[in-house]
Amino acid sequence: MDKVARSPAMTDVARLAGVSHQTVSRVLNDHPNVKEQTRIRVRAAIAELNYRPNRAARALVTGRSQLIGVVARNSTLYGPASMLTEFEQAAADAGFAVSVGSVRELDRSSISSVVDRHLDQRVAGLVVIANVASAAEALAEIPSDVPVVFIDGDPASGRPLVTVDQVAGARAATKHLLDAGHQTVWHVSGPTDWFDSAGRIQGWRETLEEAGAEVPPLLSADWSAAEGYRSGQMLARMPEVTAIFTANDHLALGILRALHERGRRVPHEVSVVGFDDVPEAAFFIPPLTTVRQAFGDVARAALGLLLGQMRAEAETPEHIVVPPRLVVRESVGRPL
Amino acid sequence: MDKVARSPAMTDVARLAGVSHQTVSRVLNDHPNVKEQTRIRVRAAIAELNYRPNRAARALVTGRSQLIGVVARNSTLYGPASMLTEFEQAAADAGFAVSVGSVRELDRSSISSVVDRHLDQRVAGLVVIANVASAAEALAEIPSDVPVVFIDGDPASGRPLVTVDQVAGARAATKHLLDAGHQTVWHVSGPTDWFDSAGRIQGWRETLEEAGAEVPPLLSADWSAAEGYRSGQMLARMPEVTAIFTANDHLALGILRALHERGRRVPHEVSVVGFDDVPEAAFFIPPLTTVRQAFGDVARAALGLLLGQMRAEAETPEHIVVPPRLVVRESVGRPL
DNA sequence: ATAGCCGGTGTTATCGATAACATTCCCGTT
DNA sequence: AACGGGAATGTTATCGATAACACCGGCTAT
Secondary structure, three states, X not given: OOOOOOOOOHHHHHHHHOOOHHHHHHHHOOOOOOOHHHHHHHHHHHHHHOOOOOHHHHHHHHOOOOEEEEEEEXXXXXXXXXXXXXXXXXXXXXXOEEEEEEEOOOOHHHHHHHHHHHHHOOOOEEEEXXXXXXXXXXHOOOOOOOOEEEEXXXXXXXXXXXXXXXXXXXXXXXXXXXXXXXXXXXXXXXXOOEHHHHHXXXXXXXXXXXXXXXXXXXXXXXXXXXXXXXXXXXXXXOOXXXXXXXXXXXXXXXXXXXXXXXXXXXXXXXXXXXXXXXXXXXXXXXXXXXXXXXXXXXXXXXXXXXXXXXXXXXXXXXXXXXXXXXXXXXXXXXXX | OOOOOOOOOXXXXXXXXXXXXXXXXXXXXXXXXXXXXXXXXXXXXXXXHOOOOOHHHHHHHHOOOOEEXXXXXOOOOHHHHHHHHHHHHHHXXXXXXXXXXXXXXXXXXXXXXXXXXXXXXXXXXXXXXXXXXXXXXXXXXXXXXXXXXXXXXXXXXXXXXXEEOHHHHHHHHHHHHHHOXXXXXXXXXXXXXXXXXXXXXXXXXXXXXXXXXXXXXXXXXXXXXXXXXXXXXXHHOOOOOOEEEEOOHHHHHHHHHHHHHOOOOXXXXXXXXXOEOOHHHHHOOOOOEEEEOOHHHHHHHHHHHHHHHHHOOXXXXXXXXXXXXXXXXXXXXXXX
């Protein structure tokens, strides 16, 4: 008697189709030299038995699984979280599973332990969402024979990389405020060791300089509404502050609250622009003008680079830049 | 000449330690019958070669990988996203990798395709974050020989399950408002097919009934700030509405904005309580009183149930309920 | 005609682990 | 002294796929 419900293997298919298991393998991998008629017979047998190849066996012999490892910081921040689900979706569409390796901090030891875990699983490729500079040294250790794509990583690293054009986004936001008639624009940035923050700071500063506007001192914070609130309490006290560009929407939320408490009306007295376009941004008080990043595009581009590396050995260290888009709502007005 | 950098296998370790590969295997799997001295020698060889077992080979022969599959809805909602990262963290600590399978909708075909993908990978167990009723039928198909734990699933399913006590959370929120002196409490719920929503509705309704308060008509929405805003516009027009309990913080945000636009002050004229305690909740205008769910506890409990099933064959369909906690801030006041 | 080539297929080795069974050695009993 | 039993270890089979190579027939080029 058969073992109950043992799932069928390649030889079972082969027997049913009257061929060798190797031919079944060829059909599965779309090898050219298989007669059309046999191909059809094999396909029929596969369907009849509801056969599904054993990934472990394949991984063993090829030394590579159908699994893509993602290294990301453990975070419920909107940006990173969106990035992850978008990537997972893209990978699934291409027939890959995604193994996530969250890490509390992007420091050397955490990263290399997660990378090791992924390499244990013989991942087909790695995606690293390395949004801070401190990650760089740990990432240098990744062996060069496994395909890697960075997202939001160091633009100078020379590794395949996909980023949102933070500089352009910040320029658009700053320019939008200057165009409304403001003398200058204050900026509350994210942590300065994040590449995102650095790009946004750069875009903001350059735009002011090009417009001949004075560059006010930079306020930097983490990404939280809490720190936005603290910065906002300070800014609200300064009557010369009429325009604020924040590095993300949550910071903007904190600032809106601080301004509100201090009785400074937005957008009548003070204008605010955020970054990210979180789903709630349209429901802040007032609805927030912000910069939207196309995470889906980034994810798909990253997957494309990865698949490219997996196919060809030609490792062209491409750098894809995805443009962001200004979303205009009601938090910007003309100065009094 | 050796192939360059081929990673060492068990036989390499065995040769170095002067034992058979089987003994190495026993050391790795903590089998009892190995002399302490050999164990030490093998461990030394492992360390010297920096040997790491090949998961694919192990998975092939045991028929099971060190991978836990997660089925979840593709979502950047705070709750589900937190759940996922917390679970990943817990699993990593226990030596498991996590493969996420997002799904756009929790319908039958999407779920079974994701489950199939996971089974292809020979996952050691499955975690299903099945927060809507429609998922139930698809989940019935999961073969019974693979360990499964549900999170936020059907309390009546008879499968191992971990949930947050939504009813208790809603009771606490509603009671908090009644205790402040309000005649009754309005509720804006999430989609009614979510178990979370159902529990919160039940807790709200029961508390009102027990207090002898009138039960106002239920407003239901999706989870977005957008729908919160729409509901809020309606509620703001009704002077008899003085207390609102919303099914999540984003809904509350939309409502706060609608009340603000209509000139109804919070908490002086209207009190609002949310659910989730998203990180920004403390920075809403005013800071939001809400109910915090301990996602980390849920994740760890789920992992525990899963490991239990993997070890013992005794599948005790446990049901673990994690209590939530009311976080009091400034959005609740006494009625005028 | 015959050598060579190539499309189509089967045979056998292989990946790196665990499982099942075999073997050795040492000890305490009778 | 002979025996049985269990601890410690080795040998061989096995999982299910791909890779390398062998084979067979029919076709083309000489």
